[in-house]
Amino acid sequence: MSRQLCWFRNDLRVQDNSALIQALNAGETVGIYIATPQQWQMHDDAPIKIDFWRRNLEVLQNELAKLQVPLLFFQVKDYQEIPALIEKIIEQYSIAGVHYNIEYPLNERRRDAAVEKVCDKHKVKAVAYEDQCLLPPDLVFTKQGQPFKVFTPYARASRELLETAGSVSAYGLEPDSLSQEKPALATLDIACKLNDIDWPEEQGNWAKRWPAGEQHANRQLRHFVEHSIADYQEDRDKPALEGTSSLSPYLCSGIISVRACWEAAVSAGSNASIRTWCNELLWRDFYKYVMHHFPHVCMHQAWNDKYDNVPWRHDEQEFERWTQGETGFPLIDAAMQQLLQTGWMHNRLRMLVAMFLSKNLLIDWRWGERWFMQNLIDGDFAANNGGWQWSASTGTDAAPYFRIFNPVRQSERFDPEGEFIRQYVPILANESAKTIHDPGKLQAEYFEALVDLKFSRERALAAFKKQ
Ligand SMILES: Cc1cc2nc3c(=O)[nH]c(=O)nc-3n(C[C@H](O)[C@H](O)[C@H](O)COP(=O)(O)OP(=O)(O)OC[C@H]3O[C@@H](n4cnc5c(N)ncnc54)[C@H](O)[C@@H]3O)c2cc1C
Numbered sequence: 001m002s003r004q005l006c007w008f009r010n011d012l013r014v015q016d017n018s019a020l021i022q023a024l025n026a027g028e029t030v031g032i033y034i035a036t037p038q039q040w041q042m043h044d045d046a047p048i049k050i051d052f053w054r055r056n057l058e059v060l061q062n063e064l065a066k067l068q069v070p071l072l073f074f075q076v077k078d079y080q081e082i083p084a085l086i087e088k089i090i091e092q093y094s095i096a097g098v099h100y101n102i103e104y105p106l107n108e109r110r111r112d113a114a115v116e117k118v119c120d121k122h123k124v125k126a127v128a129y130e131d132q133c134l135l136p137p138d139l140v141f142t143k144q145g146q147p148f149k150v151f152t153p154y155a156r157a158s159r160e161l162l163e164t165a166g167s168v169s170a171y172g173l174e175p176d177s178l179s180q181e182k183p184a185l186a187t188l189d190i191a192c193k194l195n196d197i198d199w200p201e202e203q204g205n206w207a208k209r210w211p212a213g214e215q216h217a218n219r220q221l222r223h224f225v226e227h228s229i230a231d232y233q234e235d236r237d238k239p240a241l242e243g244t245s246s247l248s249p250y251l252c253s254g255i256i257s258v259r260a261c262w263e264a265a266v267s268a269g270s271n272a273s274i275r276t277w278c279n280e281l282l283w284r285d286f287y288k289y290v291m292h293h294f295p296h297v298c299m300h301q302a303w304n305d306k307y308d309n310v311p312w313r314h315d316e317q318e319f320e321r322w323t324q325g326e327t328g329f330p331l332i333d334a335a336m337q338q339l340l341q342t343g344w345m346h347n348r349l350r351m352l353v354a355m356f357l358s359k360n361l362l363i364d365w366r367w368g369e370r371w372f373m374q375n376l377i378d379g380d381f382a383a384n385n386g387g388w389q390w391s392a393s394t395g396t397d398a399a400p401y402f403r404i405f406n407p408v409r410q411s412e413r414f415d416p417e418g419e420f421i422r423q424y425v426p427i428l429a430n431e432s433a434k435t436i437h438d439p440g441k442l443q444a445e446y447f448e449a450l451v452d453l454k455f456s457r458e459r460a461l462a463a464f465k466k467q
């Protein structure tokens with residue numbers, strides 16, 4: 001058998017990892033991880049997410065060692081330097097095959113195309129696997145053979161395909177025998193130790209709040225399916241409850257496979273709550289699908305070019321107050337504090353703050369998209385871009401521009417007692433459920449409301465109507 005390379009990127013797990021399984025089936029396997037600190041900066045990857053990678057790589061290295069697969073670390077500046085590095089690795093280790101799971105954004109696809117060329121030059125087989133989604137993006141089309149632009153028919157078609165297959169693993173791969181003899185490798189002096197990589201400094205409670213490792217992710221999935229999925233339909237919009245799975249950081253970095261999530265949910269039954277949660281997994285697929293079929297969204301462009309010329313305001317002071325949770329609207333501020341303090345934000349609140357920024361403040365949604373990426377542990381280009389373009393009404397199947405959330409009504413509806421607000425904005429701890437939602441009713445001294453809701457709503461409607 002010939003020596004194979006498994007190149008780990010955002011699939012930091014052993015279980016149900018298509019590239020790893022295929023590499024092991026093809027021959028003696030060596031794992032590699034290539035850190036690219038300047039690329040991380042260019043892509044606005046958040047320090048909390050990069051630190052999460054570091055902690056998960058440590059676990060992955062141990063898990064792979066049990067299978068006798070060494071995991072080697074390398075560091076280069078950015079994607080440009082990767083093909084030359086792969087070339088050196090191929091030569092040094094006499095590699096016959098390179099295996100990796102596909103990433104859909106444009107820069108990653110260009111990087112992989114350059115690596116394939118290098119492999120071709122050396123007559124090494126480079127194999128890319130569809131692993132990140134329940135269904136490969138090139139499998140789901142309209143009856144006319146076009147990519148879907150609207151989520152509901154896309155989801156219906158996907159479900160049909162998944163049901164016909166009987167099991168999502170039909171589109172993934174079953175692990176064969178995963179162990180091997182440990183390869184004897186000459187040291188490669190360009191490899192480094194995990195700790196030699198320029199990781200961001202670990203802070204506060206990151207590791208406690210977001211433990212690393214696939215075992216943890218699996219436990220969290222099991223716990224969610226056993227205790228919370230039945231009430232998901234009811235609880236998922238209430239940020240004060242733990243009504244959602246909090247699995248997004250694990251899905252985003254590939255610590256758990258989306259197939260494992262789907263299978264766990266489906267085997268728990270088929271009521272409305274379970275279907276709703278599975279739909280969220282399909283939303284995740286959908287935004288990767290959009291990125292694959294409409295790559296212009298990777299280049300800071302609105303999906304819908306009708307909205308290319310919205311007169312966005314570029315007010316830095318207002319933006320700064322939004323980022324720091326100082327808008328004067330308690331639920332918006334609590335949400336922004338949740339992001340700053342935990343690196344994560346509840347979905348209902350992501351929609352709310354994104355709409356507030358892009359509609360009430362009429363600030364360019366790309367500023368908000370970037371701030372999210374710079375701070376989220378689950379920052380995912382496709383889901384984040386999709387969520388922002390949905391909220392700003394510029395995306396596929398987006399919220400219509402005239403449907404603007406009212407942050408006070410949303411607060412009364414989804415955090416009726418004000419518990420979530422009190423947790424993240426302690427200065428409002430003594431407000432009653434009646435006074436806590438509305439800047440005009442607050443008893444405590446607090447930030448003045450950044451905008452008048454009626455005025456700002458009309459300003460947004462006028463700006464969008466002109467397009
Ligand atoms: C403006 C905005 C930005 C967002 N940015 C991101 C992001 O960077 N990364 C990210 O993973 N999600 C993003 N989302 C989607 C969603 O908010 C998060 O996936 C969700 O809050 C994660 O919490 P959970 O794991 O408890 O989700 P659950 O409700 O338990 O859902 C299960 C999984 O389904 C997926 N999912 C759920 N909702 C969505 C959705 N609307 N779009 C795509 N996938 C979804 C996630 O992988 C999630 O972990 C964004 C949404 C908005 C409105």
